[in-house]
Amino acid sequence: xxDIGINIWINEERYEKLKEAGLADMAxxxxxxxxxxxxxxxxxxxxxxxxxxxxxxxxxSTTRTIELLPREVKDKIFEIxxxxxxxxxxxxxxxxxx
Amino acid sequence: MEYxxxxxxxxxxxxxKPDEAKDAIKGLTEIPVRRQIAHETISIAxxxxxxxxxFMKYEDVDSVCKNMALADGVVWSIPIVFDMNVDELKEKDIxxxxxxxxxxxxxxxxxxxxxxxxxxxxxxxxxxxxGTSEEKHPGxxxxxxxxxxxxxxxxxLVNEPVFSEPYATYWKTPIQHREAMxxxxxxxxxxxxxxxxPHTGHEWLMKGAWFAANExxxxxxxxxxxxxxxxIGEKRKGDYIDEAILLSHDMLRKAxxxxxxxxxxxxxxxxMRYAGPKEAIFHxxxxxxxxxxxxxxxxxxAGVGDYYGTYDAxxxxxxxxxxxxxxxxxxxEWWYCPICSEVTCSALCNHTKERQKFSGTLIRSILMDGxxxxxxxxxxxxxxxxxxxxxxxxxxxxxxxDHYLEKRQPIFTLKDL
Numbered sequence: 001x002x003d004i005g006i007n008i009w010i011n012e013e014r015y016e017k018l019k020e021a022g023l024a025d026m027a028x029x030x031x032x033x034x035x036x037x038x039x040x041x042x043x044x045x046x047x048x049x050x051x052x053x054x055x056x057x058x059x060x061s062t063t064r065t066i067e068l069l070p071r072e073v074k075d076k077i078f079e080i081x082x083x084x085x086x087x088x089x090x091x092x093x094x095x096x097x098x
Numbered sequence: 099m100e101y102x103x104x105x106x107x108x109x110x111x112x113x114x115k116p117d118e119a120k121d122a123i124k125g126l127t128e129i130p131v132r133r134q135i136a137h138e139t140i141s142i143a144x145x146x147x148x149x150x151x152x153f154m155k156y157e158d159v160d161s162v163c164k165n166m167a168l169a170d171g172v173v174w175s176i177p178i179v180f181d182m183n184v185d186e187l188k189e190k191d192i193x194x195x196x197x198x199x200x201x202x203x204x205x206x207x208x209x210x211x212x213x214x215x216x217x218x219x220x221x222x223x224x225x226x227x228x229g230t231s232e233e234k235h236p237g238x239x240x241x242x243x244x245x246x247x248x249x250x251x252x253x254x255l256v257n258e259p260v261f262s263e264p265y266a267t268y269w270k271t272p273i274q275h276r277e278a279m280x281x282x283x284x285x286x287x288x289x290x291x292x293x294x295x296p297h298t299g300h301e302w303l304m305k306g307a308w309f310a311a312n313e314x315x316x317x318x319x320x321x322x323x324x325x326x327x328x329x330i331g332e333k334r335k336g337d338y339i340d341e342a343i344l345l346s347h348d349m350l351r352k353a354x355x356x357x358x359x360x361x362x363x364x365x366x367x368x369x370m371r372y373a374g375p376k377e378a379i380f381h382x383x384x385x386x387x388x389x390x391x392x393x394x395x396x397x398x399x400a401g402v403g404d405y406y407g408t409y410d411a412x413x414x415x416x417x418x419x420x421x422x423x424x425x426x427x428x429x430x431e432w433w434y435c436p437i438c439s440e441v442t443c444s445a446l447c448n449h450t451k452e453r454q455k456f457s458g459t460l461i462r463s464i465l466m467d468g469x470x471x472x473x474x475x476x477x478x479x480x481x482x483x484x485x486x487x488x489x490x491x492x493x494x495x496x497x498x499x500d501h502y503l504e505k506r507q508p509i510f511t512l513k514d515l
Contacts, residue, residue, distance in 0.1 A: 007460070007463055008467065009463070009464050009467040009469040010469070011467070011468065011469045011470075029436075030454055031434060031454045031456050031460070031475060032434040032436075032441075032454060032456075032472050032474035032475045033472040033474060034464060034469070034471060034472055034475065054335075055335045055336045056336075057336065057459060059457055059459045059460070060403065060404050061397070061398050061401075061404070061408065061457075062455055062457040062459070062460070063455060063457055063459070063460055065460070065463075067459040067460060067462065067463040068336045068459065068462055068463060068466060069463075069466075070466070071466060071467055071468055074466075074467055
C-alpha cells in the first residue's frame with residue numbers, strides 16, 4: 001500500500017460519529033493531542049485529487065499527505081470511511097467515482 | 099549616520115521630496131507597471147536591495163546567472179529585472195538614455211532612467227537561477243512570462259507609499275530597521291523569514307535562533323533581538339492572508355511568548371520566487387541590509403515541490419559565508435515529542451519513533467477542517483488573532499480566497515502629486 005495519506009482531523013462532532021459507528025479506535029493521536037484518521041491513497045489517486053482540487057497541496061517533504069482540501073471534501077471522505085469501515089484506498093476510489 | 103549594507107556599500111534612499119518630485123516628473127513618458135515591479139521599485143528605492151540602485155543591466159543579469167554575483171563580484175543570486183514587450187516599447191517610443199515615469203494604481207511612483215535595453219534567454223536564466231527549466235516551478239513560470247526585452251537603469255521614488263493598517267504599524271525602511279535596532283540596544287539581530295502564521299514549531303525555531311545569535315554577548319542586559327521579517331507579495335489561494343501573518347507574529351510578543359525587548363515584527367515587499375538555495379542567499383542579502391547580524395535557515399528553505407534537497411540552502415550559504423556580512427544559523431527540524439512533553443529539536447531529542455512532526459501545511463489543514471488546535475501546537479492568542487483577522491480582513495477566511503484576491507484592502511496607496 002502506498003504511504004500517501006489524507007488527514008481528517010477529529011473534532012467532537014466527527015468523534016461522535018466515529019463512536020456511533022464503533023470506530024472510535026480509528027482516531028489516532030498524531031500531534032500534541034490532536035487526533036485524526038488518515039485515509040490512504042495511491043499515487044494515481046493523489047494526482048487525480050490534486051488535479052480536481054487545485055487549492056490542495058501534497059506535502060512531499062514532511063508528512064507525505066494531501067493537505068488543504070476543502071472541508072466539504074473531507075466531510076465526504078469521512079462519511080465514506082465510516083460507511084466502509086476502512087481507511088484504505090477503496091475509500092478514495094469510491095469518493096472519486098461519486 | 100551612514101549605515102553599511104550588503105557588499106560593504108552604504109544604504110542609500112533614492113527618494114525625492116514631494117516638491118522636487120513634482121517638477122522632476124513633468125513631461126516624462128508614463129509607463130504603468132504591475133504589482134511586482136511596483137513592489138520591487140519601492141524596495142530598491144529604500145535600499146532593501148543594496149547595493150542595487152535600479153533594475154539590472156545585461157552585465158549584472160548575466161553575471162548573476164553564471165556566477166551568482168553582480169558584475170563587480172558582490173554576491174547576488176536572483177536577477178532583479180524590468181521587462182517590456184517590443185510593442186509597448188515601440189508604442190511609447192522608449193530608447194536608451196530616456197527617463198520615464200513608472201505609474202502604479204494610476205498614480206506617479208518612480209522615475210526610471212533607461213540606461214540599457216537588452217534581450218536575455220529566459221530558459222537559460224531559469225536553469226541557472228532555479229536549477230530547472232520546468233514551467234511548473236513557480237519561479238520558472240514567472241521567468242517565462244517576462245516580455246521580450248529587459249530595461250536596466252536606476253530608479254528614484256517620487257511618491258512614497260502610504261501604508262494601510264495593519265501594514266503601517268509594521269512598515270520599516272532599512273534605515274528605520276537600523277534605527278529601531280539601535281534604540282532597542284541590540285548588538286545582534288537574527289532574522290526569521292516567514293510567510294506563515296506561527297505555530298509553536300516556528301516559535302521554538304526563533305527561540306533557538308535567539309540563543310545562537312546571542313553567542314558570547316553578556317545577558318545582564320539583553321542585546322539580541324529576533325526580527326520577524328514577513329514577506330508580503332504575491333498571494334496564492336490557500337495561503338494565509340497577509341494581515342493574519344503580521345498580526346499573529348506580533349501577538350507572540352504581545353501575549354508574552356517573547357519579551358518586548360527581544361522581538362520585532364516587520365515586513366518586506368517581495369514576491370517569493372521559491373528558488374530554494376538561491377532564494378536563501380537573497381534572503382541573507384536582504385536581511386543584511388535590514389541590519390541583521392544573523393539569519394536562521396531551516397529545512398527546505400524557500401523551496402517548492404522536490405526541486406531542492408532538504409539542506410541545499412545550507413550548503414550554498416556555507417560556500418559563500420565569507421562573502422556575506424551575516425551569519426547563517428542552520429537549524430534542524432523541530433517537532434512535538436509526547437515523551438519529552440514539549441516541542442523539541444531533532445538535534446536533541448532521541449525519541450525518533452514517538453516524535454510527532456508538524457508542518458505549516460498540516461496546521462493549515464487543521465484550521466481548514468474547522469478544528470481548534472491544542473495550545474501545545476498553536477498558542478490560543480495566535481489562534482484568536484487569526485480568526486479575528488479572518489473576520490476583519492479575510493471576508494470570514496484566514497486563507498486567501500478568490501474573494502480576498504479581488505476585494506482585499508490595498509497594502510498601500512499613492513497620493514496625487
